[in-house]
Amino acid sequence: MPQFKKQLFIIFICLGIAGCATVPSGFLKPSDDYLAKRQLQMRQYATTNEEQILASVAGVLQDLGFTLADSETKLGLVSASKKADATNNSQVLAAILLGGLGNNPDYVQQCDKSQVIKAAVIVKPGLDAKKIVVRVTFQRIVWNMAGQVNRVETINDPLMYQKFYDSLSKAIFLEAQQI
Amino acid sequence: MNKIKSCSAIIVVLFLIAALSGCATTAADALKANESQVQLRSIQTRAFDTTDKKKMMQTVISTMQDLDFVIDKADFTLGSVTGSKFLGQDTVVMTVTVRPRGEKQLLVRANAQYGVSSVEDPGTYQDFFTALEKSIFLTAQQVD
Numbered sequence A: 001m002p003q004f005k006k007q008l009f010i011i012f013i014c015l016g017i018a019g020c021a022t023v024p025s026g027f028l029k030p031s032d033d034y035l036a037k038r039q040l041q042m043r044q045y046a047t048t049n050e051e052q053i054l055a056s057v058a059g060v061l062q063d064l065g066f067t068l069a070d071s072e073t074k075l076g077l078v079s080a081s082k083k084a085d086a087t088n089n090s091q092v093l094a095a096i097l098l099g100g101l102g103n104n105p106d107y108v109q110q111c112d113k114s115q116v117i118k119a120a121v122i123v124k125p126g127l128d129a130k131k132i133v134v135r136v137t138f139q140r141i142v143w144n145m146a147g148q149v150n151r152v153e154t155i156n157d158p159l160m161y162q163k164f165y166d167s168l169s170k171a172i173f174l175e176a177q178q179i
Numbered sequence B: 001m002n003k004i005k006s007c008s009a010i011i012v013v014l015f016l017i018a019a020l021s022g023c024a025t026t027a028a029d030a031l032k033a034n035e036s037q038v039q040l041r042s043i044q045t046r047a048f049d050t051t052d053k054k055k056m057m058q059t060v061i062s063t064m065q066d067l068d069f070v071i072d073k074a075d076f077t078l079g080s081v082t083g084s085k086f087l088g089q090d091t092v093v094m095t096v097t098v099r100p101r102g103e104k105q106l107l108v109r110a111n112a113q114y115g116v117s118s119v120e121d122p123g124t125y126q127d128f129f130t131a132l133e134k135s136i137f138l139t140a141q142q143v144d
Helices: A002-018 A034-041 A050-063 A089-101 A105-110 A158-176 B002-021 B027-031 B037-044 B053-066 B122-141
Strands: A042-045 A067-072 A077-085 A112-125 A132-144 A149-154 B045-048 B070-075 B080-087 B090-101 B105-114
Touching (some): A034 A042, A034 A132, A050 A077, A050 A112, A050 A132, A077 B070, A112 B053, A112 B070, A132 A158, A132 B053, A132 B070, A132 B080, B037 B105, B053 B070, B053 B080, B053 B090, B053 B122, B105 B122
Antiparallel strands (some): A042 A132, A067 A077, A112 A132, B045 B105
């Protein structure tokens, strides 16, 4: 019994000391693969016309269905966001089956329903001043059918970046041709 | 023996109260910081020997992007950059301001929030400034 009391005592001391402070540390340290991420997120263009690239970036974001949220042309920044459907049929099917097995019809509510994708693009002069460097980063927030946030994440899918830069190359060409 | 028992019971109750009241907030707490104002500034601020505000701000942005932040807002006149990143189920929001200090220096200040709590750990900010230093060095050395 005294043993139990002692344990309880220690637990409460810990609670009292820890309080609400649960801020993790070390989250402002670059991860080991940050150079690889740069490769993924950055492209160089052989031009010095920053404005033209910036206009093409805004155009390409519109092409991809984004609406612009904020921009600061002096810094070459454009940020944008887009709402999209996040329904995954196989996930819904699995949830219906599992929910049926567990006699929990509400389980399907946990499935992804919609998402907001945020993008930030920065256009700046390259190191040799003859090139323009473009860097884009994506993030998404996924809501489930019950309207709760299911997931938040940084998008690191190479395909997404590939698609963006393919469209950007096209847009720069179209812009140059005044289309 | 009985005395010890009742004494320890009182202590347990006291800690229970302390633990439960730990999270209670009032409106006045909204402007509260744990560190003193001077201390907080010294933790969050660094000076750099450059006057190129634009380049410094763009380096700040690329450093934040290296750290997985997505930039939400930036203002060149004010010298501010705000971005957010996800850490588990919570969001880290960080604002970095760049402003001139005297004729030859720029002052860079970062302040971050994790969920509903302010980040006041000196080590966390040191990590950011180390990364920023490295980015500036990379730019200067043309490695990037």
